[in-house]
Amino acid sequence: MNISDIAAMAKVSKSTVSRYLNGGSVSQKTKDKIDKIVQTTGYSPNQFAQSLKAKRTFMIGAIIPRLDSYAANQILEGADTYLREVKYQTLIVNTSQSIEQEIEALYTLSKNKVDGILLIATQITKQHIEAIQNIKAPVVLIGQSDAHVPSVIQNDFEAGRMMGEIFGKQNFKHIAYVGVDEYDKAVGIERKKGVLTGLQHYNQIPDVHYTTFDLQQAVKAADQLVTQYDALICATDNIALGTLKAAYQQNIQVPKQLSIAGFGGYNTTAIVTPSLATISFPYKHTGEKAAQNLIRIINGDTIEQLEVMDFEFIKNNSIDFSESNE
Amino acid sequence: MNISDIAAMAKVSKSTVSRYLNGGSVSQKTKDKIDKIVQTTGYSPNQFAQSLKAKRTFMIGAIIPRLDSYAANQILEGADTYLREVKYQTLIVNTSQSIEQEIEALYTLSKNKVDGILLIATQITKQHIEAIQNIKAPVVLIGQSDAHVPSVIQNDFEAGRMMGEIFGKQNFKHIAYVGVDEYDKAVGIERKKGVLTGLQHYNQIPDVHYTTFDLQQAVKAADQLVTQYDALICATDNIALGTLKAAYQQNIQVPKQLSIAGFGGYNTTAIVTPSLATISFPYKHTGEKAAQNLIRIINGDTIEQLEVMDFEFIKNNSIDFSESNE
DNA sequence: CTGTTAGCGCCTTCAG
DNA sequence: CTGAAGGCGCTAACAG
Secondary structure: OOOOHHHHHHHHOOHHHHHHOOOOOOHHHHHHHHHHHHHHHHOOOOHHHHHHOOOOOOOEEEEEOOOOHHHHHHHHHHHHHHHHOOOOOEOOOOOOOOHHHHOOOHHHHHHOOOEEEEEEEEOOOOOHHHHHHHHOOEEEEEEOOOOEEEHHHHHHHHHHHHHHHHHHHHHOEEEEEEEEEEOOHHHHHHHHHHHHHHHHHHOOOEEEEEOOOOOOHHHHHHHHHHHOOEEEEEEEHHHHHHHHHHHHHHHOOOOOOOOOEHHHHHHHHHHHOOOOEEOOOOHHHHHHHHHHHHHHOOOOOOOOOEEEOEEEEEEEOOOOOOOEOO | HHHHHHHHHHOOOOHHHHHHHOOOOOOOHHHHHHHHHHHHOOOOOOHHHHHHHOOOOEEEEEEEEOOOOHHHHHHHHHHHHHHHHHOOOOEHEEEOOHHHHHHHHHHHHHHOOEEEEEEEOOOOOEEEEEEEEOOOOOOEOOOOOOOOEEEOOOOOHHHHHHHHHHHHHEOOOOOOEEEEEOOHHHHHHHHHHHHHHHHOOOOOOOOEEEEOOHHHHHHHHHHHHHHHHOOOEEEEHHHHHHHHHHHHHOOOOOOOOOOEEEEEEEHHHHHHHOEEEEEOOHHHHHHHHHHHHHHHOOOOOOOOOOOOOOEEOOOOOOOOOOOOOO
């Protein structure tokens, strides 16, 4: 069932049907005639033929490191909601944390499959930049920023600083920051710098330990930490959750003996007991913003190269506020 | 940069280049010549033109109800891993729990976009079946089964029964089952039936209460239950997590005063304290199996209409086993 | 082994 | 308002 069939059935030419389909000028009579036929046959134009001509697919590729990341899911949700509104479809590609797959996805997606790409990255290498510059499809970076690529990021430094100050105000004896590797500039560097700055303001200098984004690893890493400190600022909520588990395992009471906080605003922080203090980032809105910017680029409009989102402190009850210093 | 350009540069015809591209017989000499040109130009064939001819896209659509579902993510991960191996790309469409969007996705995806569809559903209506039969793309159902559509499901009845027996063996005073609505045949009906059967075996008849898949709702729903029973079998891990939270809020000790178990094998069940007993379903493997079957259908091979996966009991420590009845 | 030819289904001038 | 003709980039006979 193609345009010729419809044309034949309606006894008009293909071009008339094409015009009918694309809002060209067609007399009411022929319009009705074609209408009826399209209805009964259930005809719909072949998208490949359309794309072949138009060189647009109305598809946006979204590259994500993991499927089971709360942040990535929320970002996608936000992006998808917006994209759906403007008639784009989202093609999600999971790279399972493999950086080669990430580069590859950039190439294969751009290879005339999608009109633009949303890259949710944890780390930006020169390879990434190179790939982004090689491909024709526009790219918007989410979560990490780069001078050469439009980016939408969280305000990691300020979020860190706020958390640092919140802990700094209390009279904790031994504070530690449990961070992640610095290849992740946003979380590994900016967020940490913020925390240190905030604590610094109250003349506190925490010990700094490192672990990964993995929850189980965090449990192990925290194993020794929970007994040594009375306050742990964790780079992510997952690390904070792992820390809480480790505390439980050693019968350390939170927040009485140990105060814990994380970053992210994951749902799970509210489910555990005690609920974990955290800084909530507007992931959905971030995705939406990034998608909007991408579409603007595609449409030839101008955008801010760097967009920094807001954040919010969620108090909950995993921090002992009894000894406020103010 | 298209096939004609390459042909011109290599001073051969388009068809020769096409053969080169598709493994047709080409002399070593011309092969080398074209090779070089393809290398330097970075040419790659236009996929729309290819699809226009071939009527295949090597894309598989995956329809999921929510992005933030552990089960759905695992299933996708498994499917994606397999599909990647066989050179298919996965196009994930999130329907945000809207059944209309689900139907719509079925139609738009099939509309010559994908070669097949994986439908992770929570509920199958006649509309679904109708849509599936209207579209040309083959569909494999995951999580729910239907006589008319190839399906891959969990063994909900047996899993429920095992859990029922485990609880039945103990001398609990008041057992309740916290289920979900029956529109979900797998979880709402089969799983419940299994639990009741298992308990029945020990002459136990539990009270049955209902809530939704939402964690926050479960907390509320469990609020009154945790004081009335000494054992709660929850239809999902999320409900179990909500129940645990409610127990904490009322200072009820788990498992000393209250035993809790869920279904699903979510990671979070191991993170909370105490870790929750659960039945773990092989979601990744489920996704892989479904993807394999879908590809087989596409290739014209035959498959089992209904595939039932295995499961495993994860003991953890949220059940009080001190009063075994055996 | 290679070139010619004819579409795949659609859109878009260009005439009428 | 409508039709004819050509081309988007690729593949697949069909000859040679």
